Amino acid sequence: MRATRHLAATAAALTAVLALATACGGSSGGSGSVGSDGKLHPPKMTAQRTLGPREGAVNLVAWAGYVEDGSDDPKADWVHPFEQQTGCTVHVKIAGTSDDMVSLMKTGQYDAVSASGDASLRLIAAGDAAPVNTDLVPNYKDVFDGLKLQAWNSVGGVAYGIPHGYGANLLMYRTDKVSPAPTSWGAVFAKDSPYKGHITAYDSPIYLADAALYLMRTRPELGIKNPYALDQKQFDAAVALLRQQNANIGEYWSDYLKEVSAFKSGDSVLGTTWQVIVNTAQSEKAPVKAVLPSEGATGWSDTWMLSAKAKHPNCAYAWLNWIVSPQVNAQVAEYFGEAPANRLACDHTVDKGFCAAYHAGDSAYYRRVWFWTTPIPQCVDGRKDVTCVPYAKWVQAWTSIKG
Known part of the structure; x- marks a missing residue:
């Protein structure tokens, strides 16, 4: 089931938000700037070109219900199969708000985050999120086109994450x-x-x-x-x-x-x-x-984003590919309550009417939906x-x- 997402903002989180008010946020990864074209230009970073040996662990920040290991519901476990297949042990910090996610990612202690659109541009502008090489995420090819390279998960045609689910x-x-x-x-x-x-x-x-x-x-x-x-x-x-x-x-x-x-x-x-x-x-x-x-x-369209300071980038890429694989994306969508990002996931839902109920892939329906996007100057x-x-x-x- 879908968990609590955004509570009232705290004073500590507001500090992080204020950093973007002038389109720059204190981060060791640098900060974005506004060019003469009036557009936001994130800190210059290059996406990882190839995958290397997996580091044995991955540290995630996520909404409750996105990273389940069977402890809350024995039927909801896509963490242990991932660990068995990849050798990457999953550590997760559950965030109650988007502001929590922004603050946590600034610490550099986490490798990836399941950011909503009201946080993603803040992470990009502050240099806390790195560009993602989608060629290193094979399942990306099956993500609905309407979720790719959008205002909340890309800048200047550069992807800063992998779409996960939406509604x-x-x-x-x-x-x-x-x-x-x-x-x-x-x-x-x-x-x-x-x-x-x-x-x-x-x-x-x-x-x-x-x-x-x-x-x-x-x-x-x-x-x-x-x-x-x-x-x-x-x-x-x-x-x-x-x-x-x-x-x-x-x-x-x-x-x-x-x-x-x-x-x-x-x-x-x-x-x-x-x-x-x-x-x-x-x-x-x-x-x-x-x-x-x-x-x-x-509406919301959540994106798995990679930290610019990821200590376990190869395990993080393995997670990004895993979480949008058809079977797993279907599991998460049904458990959490949203449309899956992977168009093949609809073939794997337990409830065969699930994708119809959540309008997955219904472009006409979602043309009427304005997905959360961080307001910036x-x-x-x-x-x-x-x-x-x-x-x-x-x-x-x-x-x-x-x-």
Whole structure:
């Protein structure tokens, strides 16, 4: 099952975030810069050209549910087979937030990380993530093309990781409490909502992008083209919308099991969710449904990234190839609750309807999804005549919004 991903940012993590506010982060690997073309230029690093002898171990930072050894669920074990086949002993540090991941990777103690899009550009800009030679990852060829060389896992056509799994942030509602059935995010942003006190929203600064996406469709005069590229006026509008929404929020959620409980009890009747939460709530007889609203949605696409200071790079490359192999990628996707990155994984899921439920490989569906991307001063929508609001300011605003 999908585990908690992003909790409220801590002061210590904010220090790491602030480093990117000027597109440079203190790292022994160097820091990125902004060129005359207005684009982010990461520190100059060369991807590993060949594989050498495996070092006997690999140290990973990961979301809970991504690196399972059977200790939590005997049926979920893709670590021990990896160790047996490669001779690389796996050590994993479970991170509760993207900010935790950024901080941990700065220590140089870890070889690879399963970064979400709200962390990946920070790692690249700070010089903490190295380019990846995809030729050394044979299973990369079977990764869905739509996940390769994207804004959250590459810079200038250079890959900085291997896509792992992905999904959309949906709108869930209680069918016995919410009528008519919602089709727009306007249901959670309406100032005079009849569901005041029973609306829920995702507890993370990246949720500002959900507000920006709604404004992109409903207030075209703002000129928002990408919910992660907001100039000050656009950003202020998104913040204002979330301040207005705050009066109607019953609870912000980050633990998916708590959201399941809230919808079962009726404390929450409407709000953002993940497909795995919908499935879990329905399996526990909660009268809920979920939709991808008319405006589209935000979402996540996680990437296994290699540390620029990896002490076990050859075992790390072995892990990157293993975790996106068809059989293992299928196991992780089903256990965690997301679409697999490897297109062949759908042939190996236990539930033969799994990939259809999670829209794996459905390009039409995911064209409506804006995957999490780290907001940086260099507007990722291509604008060069303005400065966009960096993630550090998103964190500060989110804390203020919640009071």
